[in-house]
Amino acid sequence: MKLSFNQIAVSFTQINKTHLQFAMMVLTLVMLVLGAGAPEEVGGSGR
Amino acid sequence: MILLTAIATGLLAGWGYARWTGAAWQSPVFRVTWLVALGFLPQLLAFYLPSTRRLLTNEAASLCLIASQILLLVFAALNMRNPGMPLLAFGLACNLAVILANGGFMPLSTATASRLVSPTVLDRLVVGERVSSASKDVLLQESRIRLPWLADRFLPPQDFPYRFAFSLGDVFIALGTFWILAHGKYSDSFI
Secondary structure (H helix, E strand, O other): OHHHHHHHHHHHHHHHHHHHHHHHHHHHHHHHHHHHOOOEEEEOOOO | OOOHHHHHHHHHHHHHHHHHHOOOOOOOOOOOOHHHHHHHHHHHHHHHOHHHHOOOOHHHHHHHHHHHHHHHHHHHHHOOOOOOHHHHHHHHHHHHHHHHHOOOOEEEEHHHHHHHOOHHHHHHOOOOOEOOOOOOEEEEOHHHOOOHHHOOOEOOOOOOOOEEEEOHHHHHHHHHHHHHHHHOOOOOOOO
């Protein structure tokens, strides 16, 4: 039983770490793309 | 905002292909990610945060843009092994080149601006001035733009609901971003 709890705890830790890494990767790409690009956006219908 | 769709579609393509093939999609891994945060910070202050951008002169904003893009180009160079990063770096270099050639901002021709905004809004814009304090673009006559083929000169089709002008560099940046995410990490069998 104790082993099962440990396994669950370990798997949650891994999931959180994976999610965190994914979020950091997306954040890195968002900053990179926003910083690198220079489109002029009006939004909506524009005119 | 429009460049962020490249991230969304790249993620969807990567996940979708992985699910289709039964493989596990893995996030791409970057080196020196702190350099992106450091590189983006000047632009955050100069263009994105209203409370700080109004404090900066045009010259300061221009310096922020150039310094930021140089740092981001260094990051791209250090991560050139990631599939898609050469495309993204090329797009960034194109944007940086045209920005440097035109006084520190991305040029937008009056002809392109007239197709982008209403005549009322166009009348309020001044040739030689930035489009707005939140914009990286400066309004110029077509004949005065250096490297005009790299400027913000392309527009989506007239029926497209979202209006924006983009450069050739932006296209390469979007393609590179899509490729980075669609490929993922070390998935040799993909694409």
